[in-house]
Amino acid sequence: IKSLKSETDLRKLLRMMRNFIPVDAVTLMMDKLNVRETEVLPEIEGILMKAFNPSTIENCTLFMAQCSSDCSDWIRKNYTHVKDAYARSRLCVVLGLKGGLQDVPFLMGQVEYFKTRCPETDYDQAPLVALYHLKKVIEK
Numbered sequence: 496i497k498s499l500k501s502e503t504d505l506r507k508l509l510r511m512m513r514n515f516i517p518v519d520a521v522t523l524m525m526d527k528l529n530v531r532e533t534e535v536l537p538e539i540e541g542i543l544m545k546a547f548n549p550s551t552i553e554n555c556t557l558f559m560a561q562c563s564s565d566c567s568d569w570i571r572k573n574y575t576h577v578k579d580a581y582a583r584s585r586l587c588v589v590l591g592l593k594g595g596l597q598d599v600p601f602l603m604g605q606v607e608y609f610k611t612r613c614p615e616t617d618y619d620q621a622p623l624v625a626l627y628h629l630k631k632v633i634e635k
Contacts, residue, residue, distance in 0.1 A: 499523055509538055515550040532562050540569055547579045556585040560592050567594035580613055584621035591625020602626050
């Protein structure tokens with residue numbers, strides 16, 4: 496966390512995103528990246544396309560979920576090109592937070608996809624979480 500506090504180099508911050516970030520440092524990391532969101536988001540998207548490390552995937556999707564940009568169009572266009580199933584499942588959550596009703600059929604399909612293609616995982620829970628979030632939005 497000490498090195499994170501003083502770090503301003505975007506490349507180094509993005510390298511840090513590829514590793515586990517302690518809970519007490521996540522907010523600081525996101526704050527540093529949010530200030531440079533327009534520079535950071537394309538980098539995060541590129542990382543997610545080929546990431547297989549769970550920590551990297553979690554950090555990147557967390558950034559996408561909490562940033563001010565609407566990442567839903569990028570997710571819709573690039574989802575099938577994301578190599579890792581865990582990354583795709585996490586992107587479903589982001590889509591549930593940033594997307595809308597048009598994403599319900601896709602998310603329902605992803606629940607089934609993960610149940611049948613990745614039965615040994617709980618990846619189907621991510622699109623379910625997204626659907627529950629969209630349901631709450633609809634009910635408001």
